[in-house]
Amino acid sequence: MLTLILSDYLLQHFDKQSKVPCNRQLYQLLRHAILEHVLPVDAKLPSSRDLATELQISRNTVLYAYEQLLAEGYVAGRSGSGTFVTDTVPDAVALKSKLVTAVPKDEPIAPMLSQRGQQLVKYAGAAPQQWGAFVPGVPDVTQFPHRTWSRLQNKVWQNPLPTTLTYAHGGGHLPLRVALAEHLKMARSVDCVPEQVVITTGIHQSIDLCMRLLGDPGDLAWVEDPCYWGARNLLRASGLNIRPVRVDAEGLCPDAEDFKAVPRFIFVSPSHQYPLGMVMSLARRRLLLEYAKQHGCWIIEDDYDSEFRYVGRPLASLQGLDHANRVLYMGTFSKTLFPGLRLGYLVLPLALVKPFVVGMEELHRAGNVPVQATLAEFMAQGFFTSHIRHMRTLYAARLSLLQEAIAQRFDPKVVKPTGSDAGLHLALKLPAHCDDVAIVRAAAQAGVAVRPLSSYYHDASQAERGLVLGYACVQEPHIAPAFDVLAGVIERYL
Numbered sequence: 001m002l003t004l005i006l007s008d009y010l011l012q013h014f015d016k017q018s019k020v021p022c023n024r025q026l027y028q029l030l031r032h033a034i035l036e037h038v039l040p041v042d043a044k045l046p047s048s049r050d051l052a053t054e055l056q057i058s059r060n061t062v063l064y065a066y067e068q069l070l071a072e073g074y075v076a077g078r079s080g081s082g083t084f085v086t087d088t089v090p091d092a093v094a095l096k097s098k099l100v101t102a103v104p105k106d107e108p109i110a111p112m113l114s115q116r117g118q119q120l121v122k123y124a125g126a127a128p129q130q131w132g133a134f135v136p137g138v139p140d141v142t143q144f145p146h147r148t149w150s151r152l153q154n155k156v157w158q159n160p161l162p163t164t165l166t167y168a169h170g171g172g173h174l175p176l177r178v179a180l181a182e183h184l185k186m187a188r189s190v191d192c193v194p195e196q197v198v199i200t201t202g203i204h205q206s207i208d209l210c211m212r213l214l215g216d217p218g219d220l221a222w223v224e225d226p227c228y229w230g231a232r233n234l235l236r237a238s239g240l241n242i243r244p245v246r247v248d249a250e251g252l253c254p255d256a257e258d259f260k261a262v263p264r265f266i267f268v269s270p271s272h273q274y275p276l277g278m279v280m281s282l283a284r285r286r287l288l289l290e291y292a293k294q295h296g297c298w299i300i301e302d303d304y305d306s307e308f309r310y311v312g313r314p315l316a317s318l319q320g321l322d323h324a325n326r327v328l329y330m331g332t333f334s335k336t337l338f339p340g341l342r343l344g345y346l347v348l349p350l351a352l353v354k355p356f357v358v359g360m361e362e363l364h365r366a367g368n369v370p371v372q373a374t375l376a377e378f379m380a381q382g383f384f385t386s387h388i389r390h391m392r393t394l395y396a397a398r399l400s401l402l403q404e405a406i407a408q409r410f411d412p413k414v415v416k417p418t419g420s421d422a423g424l425h426l427a428l429k430l431p432a433h434c435d436d437v438a439i440v441r442a443a444a445q446a447g448v449a450v451r452p453l454s455s456y457y458h459d460a461s462q463a464e465r466g467l468v469l470g471y472a473c474v475q476e477p478h479i480a481p482a483f484d485v486l487a488g489v490i491e492r493y494l
Protein backbone atom coordinates (compact mmCIF):
# COMPACT_ATOMS: atom_id res chain seq x y z
CA MET A 1 0.00 0.00 0.00
CA LEU A 2 2.71 2.38 1.01
CA THR A 3 4.35 1.60 -2.27
CA LEU A 4 1.19 2.77 -4.03
CA ILE A 5 1.14 6.07 -2.18
CA LEU A 6 4.84 6.58 -2.76
CA SER A 7 4.71 5.71 -6.43
CA ASP A 8 1.73 8.02 -6.88
CA TYR A 9 3.71 10.80 -5.23
CA LEU A 10 6.86 10.12 -7.22
CA LEU A 11 5.07 9.75 -10.54
CA GLN A 12 3.46 13.12 -10.01
CA HIS A 13 6.63 14.95 -9.11
CA PHE A 14 9.44 13.15 -10.87
CA ASP A 15 10.28 14.97 -14.08
CA LYS A 16 12.74 13.39 -16.49
CA GLN A 17 12.82 16.58 -18.54
CA SER A 18 14.01 18.61 -15.55
CA LYS A 19 17.51 20.12 -15.54
CA VAL A 20 18.06 18.57 -12.11
CA PRO A 21 19.78 15.17 -12.57
CA CYS A 22 17.47 12.20 -11.97
CA ASN A 23 19.46 10.81 -9.03
CA ARG A 24 19.45 14.18 -7.27
CA GLN A 25 15.75 14.67 -7.99
CA LEU A 26 14.84 11.27 -6.62
CA TYR A 27 16.89 11.87 -3.48
CA GLN A 28 15.16 15.25 -2.95
CA LEU A 29 11.69 13.82 -3.51
CA LEU A 30 12.24 10.93 -1.12
CA ARG A 31 13.72 13.26 1.49
CA HIS A 32 10.71 15.53 1.13
CA ALA A 33 8.35 12.54 1.38
CA ILE A 34 10.00 11.54 4.66
CA LEU A 35 9.87 15.05 6.12
CA GLU A 36 6.24 15.51 5.09
CA HIS A 37 5.27 12.07 6.46
CA VAL A 38 4.20 10.76 3.08
CA LEU A 39 6.67 8.10 4.17
CA PRO A 40 6.13 7.64 7.92
CA VAL A 41 8.70 6.41 10.42
CA ASP A 42 9.42 2.69 9.90
CA ALA A 43 8.00 2.70 6.39
CA LYS A 44 9.84 0.32 4.11
CA LEU A 45 11.27 1.76 0.90
CA PRO A 46 10.54 -0.23 -2.25
CA SER A 47 13.41 -2.29 -3.57
CA SER A 48 15.74 -0.33 -5.85
CA ARG A 49 14.85 -2.68 -8.69
CA ASP A 50 11.08 -2.12 -8.32
CA LEU A 51 11.42 1.63 -8.04
CA ALA A 52 13.72 1.78 -11.06
CA THR A 53 11.17 -0.17 -13.12
CA GLU A 54 8.28 1.98 -11.90
CA LEU A 55 10.00 5.25 -12.76
CA GLN A 56 11.72 3.84 -15.85
CA ILE A 57 15.16 4.92 -14.70
CA SER A 58 18.35 2.98 -14.08
CA ARG A 59 18.83 1.05 -10.88
CA ASN A 60 22.04 2.98 -10.20
CA THR A 61 20.04 6.20 -10.09
CA VAL A 62 17.86 4.75 -7.34
CA LEU A 63 20.87 3.34 -5.49
CA TYR A 64 22.51 6.77 -5.49
CA ALA A 65 19.40 8.34 -3.94
CA TYR A 66 19.10 5.58 -1.31
CA GLU A 67 22.79 5.87 -0.40
CA GLN A 68 22.48 9.59 0.04
CA LEU A 69 19.47 9.14 2.34
CA LEU A 70 21.38 6.46 4.27
CA ALA A 71 24.38 8.74 4.67
CA GLU A 72 22.21 11.54 6.01
CA GLY A 73 20.31 9.31 8.44
CA TYR A 74 16.85 9.48 6.86
CA VAL A 75 16.75 5.73 6.29
CA ALA A 76 18.55 2.73 7.69
CA GLY A 77 19.15 -0.74 6.29
CA ARG A 78 17.97 -3.77 8.26
CA SER A 79 19.88 -6.81 7.21
CA GLY A 80 17.88 -9.12 5.05
CA SER A 81 14.65 -7.14 5.27
CA GLY A 82 15.22 -3.89 3.41
CA THR A 83 15.60 -0.14 3.93
CA PHE A 84 13.35 1.68 6.41
CA VAL A 85 12.61 5.29 7.35
CA THR A 86 14.27 6.19 10.64
CA ASP A 87 12.84 8.35 13.41
CA THR A 88 16.01 10.39 13.67
CA VAL A 89 15.73 13.32 11.33
CA PRO A 90 18.80 15.57 11.17
CA ASP A 91 18.73 18.40 13.70
CA ALA A 92 18.14 21.48 11.59
CA VAL A 93 15.28 19.84 9.74
CA ALA A 94 13.78 18.34 12.88
CA LEU A 95 13.65 21.76 14.45
CA LYS A 96 11.90 23.18 11.41
CA SER A 97 9.33 20.42 11.24
CA LYS A 98 8.65 20.63 14.98
CA LEU A 99 7.73 24.25 14.51
CA VAL A 100 5.04 23.40 12.05
CA THR A 101 3.38 20.47 13.76
CA ALA A 102 0.89 20.55 16.61
CA VAL A 103 2.37 20.44 20.09
CA PRO A 104 1.68 17.06 21.71
CA LYS A 105 -1.01 17.40 24.37
CA ASP A 106 1.38 16.69 27.26
CA GLU A 107 4.18 19.01 26.16
CA PRO A 108 4.34 22.36 28.04
CA ILE A 109 3.47 25.33 25.82
CA ALA A 110 6.04 28.10 25.59
CA PRO A 111 5.17 30.52 28.45
CA MET A 112 6.32 33.50 26.38
CA LEU A 113 3.20 33.17 24.24
CA SER A 114 0.09 35.22 24.90
CA GLN A 115 -3.00 33.46 26.26
CA ARG A 116 -4.30 33.55 22.70
CA GLY A 117 -1.08 32.11 21.28
CA GLN A 118 -1.00 29.37 23.89
CA GLN A 119 -4.57 28.35 23.08
CA LEU A 120 -3.87 28.37 19.38
CA VAL A 121 -0.78 26.19 19.65
CA LYS A 122 -2.23 23.86 22.27
CA TYR A 123 -5.24 22.90 20.16
CA ALA A 124 -3.59 22.99 16.73
CA GLY A 125 -5.15 20.51 14.35
CA ALA A 126 -3.59 20.97 10.92
CA ALA A 127 -2.25 17.66 9.60
CA PRO A 128 1.33 17.56 8.29
CA GLN A 129 0.21 15.29 5.44
CA GLN A 130 -1.93 16.97 2.79
CA TRP A 131 -2.07 14.34 0.08
CA GLY A 132 -2.81 10.63 -0.30
CA ALA A 133 -5.28 8.01 0.87
CA PHE A 134 -7.42 9.06 2.81
CA VAL A 135 -6.51 12.60 3.85
CA PRO A 136 -9.85 14.36 4.46
CA GLY A 137 -10.88 17.47 2.58
CA VAL A 138 -8.21 17.52 -0.11
CA PRO A 139 -9.40 17.92 -3.72
CA ASP A 140 -7.59 16.26 -6.61
CA VAL A 141 -5.27 19.14 -7.43
CA THR A 142 -3.70 17.24 -10.32
CA GLN A 143 -6.92 17.82 -12.29
CA PHE A 144 -6.69 21.60 -12.05
CA PRO A 145 -6.58 23.00 -15.61
CA HIS A 146 -3.23 24.67 -15.10
CA ARG A 147 -2.61 25.38 -18.79
CA THR A 148 -5.82 27.39 -19.04
CA TRP A 149 -4.91 29.17 -15.82
CA SER A 150 -1.44 29.93 -17.03
CA ARG A 151 -2.81 31.37 -20.30
CA LEU A 152 -5.25 33.62 -18.43
CA GLN A 153 -2.55 34.63 -15.98
CA ASN A 154 -0.20 35.57 -18.82
CA LYS A 155 -2.90 37.79 -20.20
CA VAL A 156 -3.26 39.56 -16.85
CA TRP A 157 0.50 40.10 -16.75
CA GLN A 158 0.80 41.36 -20.33
CA ASN A 159 -0.09 44.89 -19.47
CA PRO A 160 -1.01 45.17 -15.80
CA LEU A 161 -2.70 48.32 -14.62
CA PRO A 162 -1.25 50.11 -11.59
CA THR A 163 -4.33 48.98 -9.62
CA THR A 164 -3.41 45.35 -10.33
CA LEU A 165 -0.04 45.79 -8.68
CA THR A 166 -0.93 47.97 -5.70
CA TYR A 167 -2.82 46.87 -2.58
CA ALA A 168 -6.23 45.36 -3.24
CA HIS A 169 -9.29 47.36 -2.38
CA GLY A 170 -10.42 45.88 0.95
CA GLY A 171 -13.28 43.99 -0.66
CA GLY A 172 -11.04 42.46 -3.33
CA HIS A 173 -10.88 42.70 -7.11
CA LEU A 174 -14.32 43.87 -8.30
CA PRO A 175 -14.66 41.58 -11.37
CA LEU A 176 -14.05 38.62 -9.07
CA ARG A 177 -16.72 39.84 -6.66
CA VAL A 178 -19.09 40.22 -9.62
CA ALA A 179 -18.35 36.71 -10.90
CA LEU A 180 -18.73 35.27 -7.41
CA ALA A 181 -22.03 37.01 -6.71
CA GLU A 182 -23.35 35.55 -9.97
CA HIS A 183 -22.08 32.05 -9.18
CA LEU A 184 -23.36 32.10 -5.60
CA LYS A 185 -26.80 33.26 -6.68
CA MET A 186 -27.08 30.51 -9.28
CA ALA A 187 -25.37 27.62 -7.53
CA ARG A 188 -26.04 28.31 -3.86
CA SER A 189 -29.13 30.56 -3.84
CA VAL A 190 -27.16 33.18 -1.96
CA ASP A 191 -29.01 36.49 -2.01
CA CYS A 192 -26.39 39.15 -2.71
CA VAL A 193 -24.98 41.92 -4.87
CA PRO A 194 -21.23 42.05 -5.67
CA GLU A 195 -20.59 44.75 -3.04
CA GLN A 196 -21.57 42.26 -0.32
CA VAL A 197 -18.82 39.86 -1.37
CA VAL A 198 -15.47 40.34 0.34
CA ILE A 199 -12.49 38.33 -0.90
CA THR A 200 -10.33 36.78 1.80
CA THR A 201 -7.52 34.25 1.86
CA GLY A 202 -9.99 31.53 2.82
CA ILE A 203 -12.47 30.56 5.50
CA HIS A 204 -9.80 30.76 8.20
CA GLN A 205 -9.23 34.43 7.47
CA SER A 206 -12.97 35.02 7.10
CA ILE A 207 -13.59 33.60 10.59
CA ASP A 208 -10.71 35.58 12.03
CA LEU A 209 -12.06 38.77 10.51
CA CYS A 210 -15.55 38.12 11.92
CA MET A 211 -14.14 37.47 15.35
CA ARG A 212 -12.03 40.63 15.33
CA LEU A 213 -14.81 42.86 14.05
CA LEU A 214 -17.85 41.41 15.75
CA GLY A 215 -16.63 39.47 18.76
CA ASP A 216 -15.10 40.34 22.11
CA PRO A 217 -13.33 37.98 24.51
CA GLY A 218 -15.90 36.20 26.64
CA ASP A 219 -18.68 36.37 24.03
CA LEU A 220 -20.64 33.18 23.76
CA ALA A 221 -20.46 31.12 20.55
CA TRP A 222 -22.54 28.05 19.81
CA VAL A 223 -20.51 25.56 17.85
CA GLU A 224 -21.73 22.31 16.36
CA ASP A 225 -20.50 19.23 18.22
CA PRO A 226 -18.71 17.68 16.34
CA CYS A 227 -17.36 20.48 14.18
CA TYR A 228 -14.44 21.60 12.03
CA TRP A 229 -11.39 21.68 14.32
CA GLY A 230 -10.00 24.80 12.59
CA ALA A 231 -13.08 26.89 13.28
CA ARG A 232 -13.23 25.81 16.90
CA ASN A 233 -9.59 26.62 17.41
CA LEU A 234 -9.91 30.08 15.86
CA LEU A 235 -12.93 30.90 17.99
CA ARG A 236 -11.20 29.66 21.11
CA ALA A 237 -8.05 31.61 20.35
CA SER A 238 -10.18 34.74 19.90
CA GLY A 239 -11.17 34.35 23.55
CA LEU A 240 -14.71 33.29 22.83
CA ASN A 241 -16.64 31.22 25.26
CA ILE A 242 -17.48 28.11 23.27
CA ARG A 243 -20.66 26.17 23.88
CA PRO A 244 -20.71 22.87 22.00
CA VAL A 245 -24.24 22.16 20.76
CA ARG A 246 -25.35 18.66 19.82
CA VAL A 247 -26.27 17.81 16.23
CA ASP A 248 -28.86 15.24 15.17
CA ALA A 249 -30.16 14.07 11.80
CA GLU A 250 -31.58 17.57 11.16
CA GLY A 251 -28.41 19.46 12.03
CA LEU A 252 -27.79 21.77 15.00
CA CYS A 253 -30.09 20.76 17.83
CA PRO A 254 -29.97 23.22 20.72
CA ASP A 255 -31.80 22.09 23.90
CA ALA A 256 -33.35 24.00 26.82
CA GLU A 257 -29.96 24.30 28.55
CA ASP A 258 -28.42 25.86 25.44
CA PHE A 259 -31.23 28.40 25.18
CA LYS A 260 -30.55 29.69 28.71
CA ALA A 261 -27.83 32.05 27.48
CA VAL A 262 -28.05 33.94 24.19
CA PRO A 263 -24.96 33.42 22.03
CA ARG A 264 -23.39 36.20 20.00
CA PHE A 265 -22.37 33.71 17.30
CA ILE A 266 -23.92 30.53 16.00
CA PHE A 267 -21.44 28.64 13.87
CA VAL A 268 -22.98 26.08 11.48
CA SER A 269 -22.31 24.05 8.32
CA PRO A 270 -25.95 23.56 7.25
CA SER A 271 -25.51 22.18 3.74
CA HIS A 272 -23.09 19.42 4.73
CA GLN A 273 -22.50 19.22 8.46
CA TYR A 274 -18.80 18.89 9.13
CA PRO A 275 -17.74 16.12 9.57
CA LEU A 276 -20.92 13.97 9.81
CA GLY A 277 -22.50 15.21 6.60
CA MET A 278 -26.19 15.71 7.41
CA VAL A 279 -28.21 18.55 5.90
CA MET A 280 -29.93 20.99 8.21
CA SER A 281 -33.70 20.60 7.82
CA LEU A 282 -35.86 23.49 6.72
CA ALA A 283 -37.61 23.52 10.11
CA ARG A 284 -34.27 23.87 11.92
CA ARG A 285 -33.13 26.57 9.48
CA ARG A 286 -36.25 28.58 10.15
CA LEU A 287 -35.95 28.12 13.90
CA LEU A 288 -32.36 29.25 13.89
CA LEU A 289 -33.02 32.30 11.69
CA GLU A 290 -35.97 33.34 13.82
CA TYR A 291 -33.97 32.92 17.02
CA ALA A 292 -31.07 34.94 15.60
CA LYS A 293 -33.45 37.66 14.47
CA GLN A 294 -35.14 37.92 17.86
CA HIS A 295 -31.92 37.92 19.87
CA GLY A 296 -29.52 39.69 17.52
CA CYS A 297 -27.14 36.71 17.10
CA TRP A 298 -24.78 36.38 14.16
CA ILE A 299 -25.09 33.10 12.29
CA ILE A 300 -21.87 32.09 10.59
CA GLU A 301 -22.57 29.73 7.69
CA ASP A 302 -19.57 27.64 6.65
CA ASP A 303 -20.41 26.43 3.13
CA TYR A 304 -17.11 24.76 2.44
CA ASP A 305 -17.85 21.96 -0.04
CA SER A 306 -21.48 21.87 -1.14
CA GLU A 307 -20.75 22.51 -4.82
CA PHE A 308 -20.07 18.78 -4.84
CA ARG A 309 -23.46 17.20 -4.20
CA TYR A 310 -24.06 13.71 -5.57
CA VAL A 311 -27.61 13.01 -4.45
CA GLY A 312 -30.61 15.10 -5.47
CA ARG A 313 -30.55 18.76 -6.40
CA PRO A 314 -28.04 21.22 -4.95
CA LEU A 315 -29.27 22.62 -1.65
CA ALA A 316 -29.89 26.28 -1.08
CA SER A 317 -27.79 28.18 1.42
CA LEU A 318 -29.12 29.30 4.79
CA GLN A 319 -28.18 32.85 3.85
CA GLY A 320 -30.74 32.75 1.03
CA LEU A 321 -33.53 32.28 3.58
CA ASP A 322 -32.40 35.06 5.87
CA HIS A 323 -34.54 38.21 5.69
CA ALA A 324 -33.15 39.81 8.83
CA ASN A 325 -29.48 40.20 7.85
CA ARG A 326 -28.18 37.89 10.54
CA VAL A 327 -26.18 35.44 8.37
CA LEU A 328 -22.54 35.83 7.37
CA TYR A 329 -21.91 33.34 4.57
CA MET A 330 -18.43 31.88 4.01
CA GLY A 331 -17.08 29.88 1.10
CA THR A 332 -13.70 28.83 -0.22
CA PHE A 333 -11.85 27.89 -3.38
CA SER A 334 -9.82 25.39 -1.36
CA LYS A 335 -12.19 22.55 -2.32
CA THR A 336 -13.46 23.67 -5.72
CA LEU A 337 -10.00 24.57 -7.10
CA PHE A 338 -6.98 23.95 -4.86
CA PRO A 339 -6.09 24.81 -1.25
CA GLY A 340 -2.78 26.46 -2.09
CA LEU A 341 -4.63 29.18 -4.00
CA ARG A 342 -5.65 30.61 -0.61
CA LEU A 343 -8.74 32.43 -1.75
CA GLY A 344 -12.15 32.46 -0.16
CA TYR A 345 -15.07 34.82 0.27
CA LEU A 346 -17.46 36.27 2.76
CA VAL A 347 -20.94 37.43 1.88
CA LEU A 348 -22.00 40.05 4.39
CA PRO A 349 -25.19 41.86 5.30
CA LEU A 350 -24.92 45.27 3.59
CA ALA A 351 -24.49 47.14 6.87
CA LEU A 352 -21.33 45.18 7.63
CA VAL A 353 -19.60 45.66 4.29
CA LYS A 354 -17.90 48.97 5.00
CA PRO A 355 -16.44 48.05 8.39
CA PHE A 356 -15.26 44.70 7.04
CA VAL A 357 -13.59 46.34 4.05
CA VAL A 358 -11.82 48.74 6.41
CA GLY A 359 -10.98 45.78 8.65
CA MET A 360 -9.35 43.91 5.76
CA GLU A 361 -7.37 46.98 4.76
CA GLU A 362 -6.19 47.76 8.28
CA LEU A 363 -5.48 44.21 9.41
CA HIS A 364 -4.24 42.54 6.28
CA ARG A 365 -3.39 45.11 3.57
CA ALA A 366 -4.88 42.66 1.10
CA GLY A 367 -3.14 42.09 -2.23
CA ASN A 368 -2.66 39.31 -4.76
CA VAL A 369 -4.76 41.17 -7.30
CA PRO A 370 -3.14 39.41 -10.30
CA VAL A 371 -4.32 36.06 -8.90
CA GLN A 372 -7.78 37.48 -8.19
CA ALA A 373 -7.91 38.94 -11.71
CA THR A 374 -6.93 35.58 -13.22
CA LEU A 375 -9.63 33.86 -11.21
CA ALA A 376 -12.20 36.44 -12.28
CA GLU A 377 -11.42 35.64 -15.93
CA PHE A 378 -11.43 31.92 -15.18
CA MET A 379 -14.93 32.25 -13.77
CA ALA A 380 -16.25 34.71 -16.36
CA GLN A 381 -15.18 32.41 -19.21
CA GLY A 382 -16.99 29.41 -17.70
CA PHE A 383 -13.91 27.38 -16.69
CA PHE A 384 -14.87 27.35 -13.02
CA THR A 385 -18.28 25.84 -13.68
CA SER A 386 -16.93 23.24 -16.08
CA HIS A 387 -14.15 22.31 -13.63
CA ILE A 388 -16.73 21.77 -10.88
CA ARG A 389 -18.84 19.66 -13.24
CA HIS A 390 -15.82 17.53 -14.18
CA MET A 391 -14.71 17.10 -10.57
CA ARG A 392 -18.20 16.21 -9.38
CA THR A 393 -18.30 13.27 -11.81
CA LEU A 394 -14.81 12.18 -10.84
CA TYR A 395 -15.47 12.40 -7.09
CA ALA A 396 -18.80 10.59 -7.44
CA ALA A 397 -16.97 7.68 -9.10
CA ARG A 398 -14.30 7.64 -6.36
CA LEU A 399 -16.95 7.79 -3.66
CA SER A 400 -18.76 4.82 -5.11
CA LEU A 401 -15.50 2.81 -5.29
CA LEU A 402 -14.87 3.56 -1.63
CA GLN A 403 -18.44 2.68 -0.68
CA GLU A 404 -18.08 -0.63 -2.52
CA ALA A 405 -14.82 -1.38 -0.74
CA ILE A 406 -16.43 -0.62 2.63
CA ALA A 407 -19.51 -2.72 1.86
CA GLN A 408 -17.38 -5.69 0.83
CA ARG A 409 -15.45 -5.68 4.08
CA PHE A 410 -17.89 -4.63 6.81
CA ASP A 411 -21.38 -5.17 8.09
CA PRO A 412 -23.03 -1.71 7.86
CA LYS A 413 -24.62 -2.30 11.26
CA VAL A 414 -21.15 -2.40 12.80
CA VAL A 415 -19.10 -0.05 10.63
CA LYS A 416 -21.46 2.63 9.35
CA PRO A 417 -20.54 4.98 6.52
CA THR A 418 -22.30 8.32 6.81
CA GLY A 419 -22.42 11.77 5.28
CA SER A 420 -21.53 10.84 1.73
CA ASP A 421 -24.24 12.73 -0.18
CA ALA A 422 -21.84 15.59 -0.81
CA GLY A 423 -18.28 16.81 -0.42
CA LEU A 424 -14.88 15.21 -0.44
CA HIS A 425 -15.05 12.89 2.57
CA LEU A 426 -17.23 10.47 4.46
CA ALA A 427 -17.35 9.43 8.10
CA LEU A 428 -17.12 5.80 9.09
CA LYS A 429 -18.77 5.29 12.46
CA LEU A 430 -17.31 2.54 14.62
CA PRO A 431 -18.60 0.76 17.74
CA ALA A 432 -18.17 2.78 20.96
CA HIS A 433 -15.40 0.53 22.33
CA CYS A 434 -13.09 1.19 19.36
CA ASP A 435 -10.13 3.44 20.05
CA ASP A 436 -10.22 5.55 16.91
CA VAL A 437 -7.06 7.46 17.85
CA ALA A 438 -5.11 4.20 18.10
CA ILE A 439 -6.56 3.06 14.77
CA VAL A 440 -5.41 6.28 13.13
CA ARG A 441 -1.93 5.83 14.55
CA ALA A 442 -1.70 2.24 13.37
CA ALA A 443 -3.10 3.17 9.95
CA ALA A 444 -0.46 5.89 9.58
CA GLN A 445 2.24 3.31 10.24
CA ALA A 446 0.73 1.25 7.44
CA GLY A 447 0.76 4.25 5.11
CA VAL A 448 -2.89 5.34 5.28
CA ALA A 449 -3.83 8.75 6.68
CA VAL A 450 -7.25 9.21 8.30
CA ARG A 451 -8.58 11.34 11.15
CA PRO A 452 -10.29 10.05 14.28
CA LEU A 453 -13.94 11.11 14.46
CA SER A 454 -13.63 11.65 18.22
CA SER A 455 -11.12 14.46 17.63
CA TYR A 456 -13.84 16.61 16.06
CA TYR A 457 -15.86 16.57 19.28
CA HIS A 458 -15.52 19.09 22.07
CA ASP A 459 -14.99 16.34 24.62
CA ALA A 460 -13.28 13.36 23.01
CA SER A 461 -14.14 11.12 25.98
CA GLN A 462 -17.88 11.55 25.25
CA ALA A 463 -17.49 11.35 21.51
CA GLU A 464 -18.71 8.93 18.88
CA ARG A 465 -15.88 6.76 17.58
CA GLY A 466 -15.05 6.53 13.93
CA LEU A 467 -12.82 7.69 11.11
CA VAL A 468 -13.06 10.52 8.64
CA LEU A 469 -11.87 9.47 5.19
CA GLY A 470 -11.18 11.77 2.27
CA TYR A 471 -11.49 10.06 -1.09
CA ALA A 472 -11.26 12.99 -3.49
CA CYS A 473 -7.49 13.00 -3.85
CA VAL A 474 -7.10 9.22 -4.21
CA GLN A 475 -6.74 7.92 -7.76
CA GLU A 476 -9.27 5.18 -8.60
CA PRO A 477 -6.84 2.20 -8.74
CA HIS A 478 -5.58 3.02 -5.24
CA ILE A 479 -8.92 3.25 -3.45
CA ALA A 480 -9.64 -0.45 -2.89
CA PRO A 481 -6.05 -1.44 -1.98
CA ALA A 482 -5.72 1.51 0.40
CA PHE A 483 -9.03 0.67 2.02
CA ASP A 484 -7.95 -2.96 2.38
CA VAL A 485 -4.97 -1.82 4.41
CA LEU A 486 -7.16 0.41 6.56
CA ALA A 487 -9.76 -2.33 6.97
CA GLY A 488 -7.06 -4.70 8.22
CA VAL A 489 -6.17 -2.18 10.91
CA ILE A 490 -9.81 -1.51 11.85
CA GLU A 491 -10.48 -5.23 12.21
CA ARG A 492 -7.80 -5.47 14.87
CA TYR A 493 -9.74 -2.99 17.01
CA LEU A 494 -13.35 -4.10 16.42
Ligand SMILES: Cc1ncc(COP(=O)(O)O)c(C=O)c1O
Pocket residue numbers: 137201202203204205228230269274302304331332333334339343344
Ligand atom coordinates in the same frame (compact mmCIF):
# COMPACT_ATOMS: atom_id res chain seq x y z
C1 LIG B 1 -15.52 22.59 7.27
C2 LIG B 1 -14.37 23.39 6.79
N1 LIG B 1 -14.40 24.72 6.88
C3 LIG B 1 -13.35 25.47 6.48
C4 LIG B 1 -12.22 24.92 5.97
C5 LIG B 1 -11.03 25.78 5.61
O1 LIG B 1 -11.19 26.49 4.48
P1 LIG B 1 -10.05 27.47 3.92
O2 LIG B 1 -9.03 26.62 3.27
O3 LIG B 1 -10.79 28.34 2.98
O4 LIG B 1 -9.50 28.24 5.09
C6 LIG B 1 -12.12 23.55 5.84
C7 LIG B 1 -10.88 22.94 5.31
O5 LIG B 1 -10.65 21.78 5.33
C8 LIG B 1 -13.23 22.76 6.26
O6 LIG B 1 -13.17 21.42 6.17
